Amino acid sequence: MAHSEVKTLSTVITLQFIGVLFFSPFSRCQNILVFQPSFVTTTGPVISAFLLGKSSDVSLNLRTVSPSNTTGSIGSPSCVPEATQWGLTREHLGKNTIRVQLKLNQSLRLCSENDTNSDCCPRPLCMLETLQMSACVNGTARASLLIQVKIHARLVPANNGFGNKTVIPNQVYEPLGTCPCDLTFRVCDVRCCCDKDCSDEDLKLFVSQCLPGPFGGQVSPVPDYQCSVQSSQNSPDWFPFLCVDSPPENNPYLGLFYQGATIASRPGPSFQIPDLPTPVPVNVLIQGSPIFKFDDKFFTIPQKALGQCVNNAPVAFLENFDIKCGTLLHSCPTGVPLQTSQTDLSITLKNGEGGDVVVEVIDEVATDLSSFIYESNSPSSSVQKVVCENVTLVLDYKFYWKENVMTGVTLTRTVGSITFSENAMLTTRYAAVFLNGEFNGEPNSGNPGYQVGRPVIAGIINTSDNNTGFMERTSVNIWKPVSDGLCSTAEKKQVLFGVNSTSGCVLPVSQQNLTQCALLRETVVTLQTALITAEYVAKIGNPDNLTMTDWVNIRFDTVNSSTAFEETSGSCDGIPAHQHIQIWSVITGTAKGMPQREIQGVQVSHDLSTWAPDCGGGEVSACSDPMETWMFSVTSSVTFIDIPIKTRPPTTRFQINFTEYDCNRNDVCWPELAFPVTKYYTGEPYHLALAKGMILVFFFITASILGTPWRQIRQAWSSAAL
Template sequence: MALIFLYIHVLCLWLCSSTYNAQNVFFQPSFLVTRGPSVTALLYGNSSNIILILQTTSPSNVTGSFDPPSCVPEETRWVLTSELIAKTTVQVKLRLNRSLRLCGNNETDTDCCVNPLCVRETLQVSACEGNNSQASLIVQVKVYARLVSGNMVFDNKTIIQNQVYRPLGECPCDLTFKTCDLWCCCDEDCSTEDFQLFKYHCLPGPFGGQFPDPEYQCSVQSSQNSPDWFPFLCVISPPGNNPYLGLFYQGNKIAPKPGMSFGASVSSPPTLLDAYIEGSPILTLKDQYFTIPRTLNGYCVTSAPVAFLKNFDVKCVTPLQACPTEPPLQTIPEDLRAVVKNGVGGNAVVDVTDQLATELNDFITSSESFGSSAVVCENVPLALDYNFYWKENGISGITLTRTLGTVTLNGNVSLTTRYSAKFLSGDITSKPNSGNPGYQVGRPVIGGILNTSIGNDSLLIERSPMHLWKPVNCGLCSHADVRPVLFGENSTSGCLLPVSQLNLTQCGLLRDTVNSLQDGLVEASLVAINGHPNAVTMADWLNISYVTLNSSGVGDSNSSCSNIPAHLQIYVWTLVTGFVDEIPQKDIKAVEISYSLSSWKLECGGGDPVCIDPAETQRLPVTSSVTFIDIPLNTGPPKNRYQINFTEYDCNRNDICWPELAFPFTRFYTGEPYSQALAKGIILVFFFIVASVLGTPWRQIRQIWSTI
């Protein structure tokens, strides 16, 4: 048996090889029948010198065979394309180059179909080498026109009205308004020609417009297969009265009547169709998504939609080979000033502000490449920080802070750009708060300055935050940034100030320089008591206490300077002033700012050039710190001598607490107001006395008394 299969396999290989040698190329398949506007076939063999020719053909009336293939091209309504998909395989495609929609009434366009049977022809594709045809493909085409006219919108679904006022489901498969639905026999929009296309392929059952009679109808059962009980229990009913009564019953219609009203009609406000909800995308005036570059699934996307009330802060790393010329790495303010819908019927324009970055170590990662020339790219966007100000379901304003920098391309450079979006509650002119009412831990301490430029009868306090040092990279004070003082977080930070021997000879100037650096951290003279202060109420603010700085030059010499205000100390006293939902609310009770004075002297040793060259500098620290001090909460009046000496009645020191014996009647019970607790207790005692009087002991006493 195995020998027979082996023989057959060898014979097939021999036949295929002989066929391939006899014919260099061949189509697979060589004959096709299609009912669509596109056809695909494969051409096998050596097709390097093969040219594909398309022409129409027709079978002979006598023999029935088609005309012999010809290598003369002919103009048809079809587009012939070919694609090499393997070494000896070519994919051949035919595509109809015309519309398949039915022509409308009195339409003069020649690109539509006059009859439902739009295309009916036979095509022949010849593989020619020179003027000789090596292989041919026969394609019989029979394509019907589409039933939907070209000016119809495909998503115009039939609107199903209230079933009380209009029968529901007159034709269940009629899904498209004023358009013939394919295979729907009850669609009144279909013409007679349309029904001829699918009259034998209608949707079966009631949903295709065919309503079968129920089996309990007397007209359904025949005398041969009907049960014995059928003549007595069958139902005589009109065909329309069937189990699909709720869907297809053509009953009477009830006209809606307006209800009675005894008051003046109040017009409801118009519905805002563009109102934003959490998570909905922000739209521009052209109903397009407002996009910002961000990362999705670990990849950087240059245009990602921004969702309402969804904050994000991402970083994208991009290798730079040359200066960027396209967004988002190269933009102009005009391109960033987009106009978006604010959600309340108006518009909001992005307000762009530029700032220059002096330190680029957080944005640039480069490796030196010797021999390559450096290229300087100016005004490269390093960060785009958006602030969206919102109120209710709308956007009141949008601000954008664009950070620019100069990037030097020298070797392999990787640019890390930052993109962020933050939604802030309130108007664009309002300032963010740090709690309501008490401060929240981690939110900035709010400072203020009294505005004296307005009239005497008006009061306005402008906010001025309190800062600490935020060193970056080299740590020099000239490059250092500042960060706000965060409530409840003790912190110490600083920077380095280059000092030379020449500076130590001018101690007064050095003290003034350090003092101006430290004074720049806190410019406020007031501090907000709570996290939600009122800018026109002085009761919400406290004066900041400054310790007088003694800047005398006692102890100065040519090599050292004393009384340098090198350390700024901020002390903040806080107190719990109440509870909201069992969460303690902390307020600020006092703020004191003082300086720790230091003596600066350069350290020389080991041939340090700072002691040889007066211009050489040595870095000395300038620091700042904040300390929060909690004031203990006073839980009650001080204990008297009796409570201190006699601890027998102290509930905190004994397992038995006699004062709580009558717990509901005492002040220790706080489950409800004291008056209600006392009234309920008296009622309980009254019921106890009544039960005792009417109980068994008193009944026996009354019986004995009556017998005497």
């Protein structure tokens, strides 16, 4: 990164930090306009600043200024716009904050000789000027920003790194010190007989006094152990039985002074800038490979990357996603993906076997827009409302596939007309799911074991149409609060395998509700029960809907709302405010090196709480008002528990207590008495140690029989016999 770019980046980060610090104080003073900071010095092509205050009818003007020759001052701000080389953009960060950004519309490349292109820098100091930005209201300047610009041209190679390069020979194949005594360039070194700069006349002067040995470029004398240098007169006593017969070229300096042919080296790493190839469409679709349109371009759908929404993200084969993106609206959107047409969406894709498949678009109109549009402040009747028609709210793709081929693609597009005043947050949804089969498949969560991060598959037995034992798939959910966090507007999110999670929503309860505890308990039970409507959970990630052995019952700890609880004035006991899901899983094996996880059991339990109004601090009047409301939390959580695998049988009582022959737990180790022939000796293989030990025993017995004690015994025996 260039030095100017580093300074510009630090300037932008500093300005953003300053803008956050000054946001709160100036948000209260809406009639005051001020730039933060009021003076900027930059060495890069991008400048950022913040305008704080009421900015609904503010216009921004930019001009180039210079100090006066007499007074040295810049002069008062002006609301008359001037043409500059800078592009001005503005972004509303809040009701009273505008982020202003300037970007230089000129290349920072240094002009070459005879360059006719004006979009370059004629001098290394490309730009040195002072800018003044004015914030005007009704033609009157309310705030100004001075910018001192000093930008140098960027020095880059004209050929972008594709020119000639210095080739360093691979010294494994090239001769190195051909003449070590050649110390002076283009001068004959005295006594250096291998110096190529020495003429024949020069060599005659010191040919008999050449530097000996390798430093003179001469091979060392033939050693005495060579058979060719020995003679019969002065040969040592070991000659010729121990002499070496080898050619004279075979010497220790062969690699340093070998003058033979060299081997051409293979191409090594290069520092050239490689050409970035265009995407090559794949012939066969595999999991994770991108999907291409018929014109060999990536097929893209808005997705999330590093927590941010990306409008042009390639779609990967067999990779499901379901995301939501938030967009701050100041006016009606005009481009994709918020404004789409039938032609833009009904495109042709490559199916993976040389054919094509066309996206079939189905349009739906949203009537309830409460989950899509959100305004932080209640709109006032005096504020003019903005109406945007046919805004794309949901893009829901379904890809049908079989083996490595896509058989069809359907898109359900949901549009609606939104109404908002001033700034509003628009939430849009984008989803893609890959269904196996000819338009009749269902997404799985593993093959066969569950994959971490995939949804837990649940089911309900469908007994309609005499289909006894047919499992209809559903899901296990927990709370997903949105917008205001109330339980009435909260959504549900699926439980993902191996991901522990806790979430909840808030329920407004009045003083009058706290006098009807049975009804309140029933309301909370209804809310919690709606999260899990399933009766079974699939053991594996690809269960069969007709095989009951692939499913396990969900055990519910039922909550009886009619149970008698102690009634107290103004509070309710036994509220099932927290629902906890426990899922036990175990690793049953591996497939291609990947562990296969199965669900062994599921339990749903509830924690009971006592809800009572908070009348602390002496505010007793709030508790006497029957319509006063308080917010109580209704939560849900899921916990995954791994069942450990028993790899060996449990230790018996004898193995635990009997340590006499345990060499690791006892100071006396009897098995080490015959150390070389036991398993404790690991110096060599056991069969070799056993053989050597038996040989030692044989020699000991032989020596004992033939030794002095046995001879004396035989002599005494012979004497007694006589």
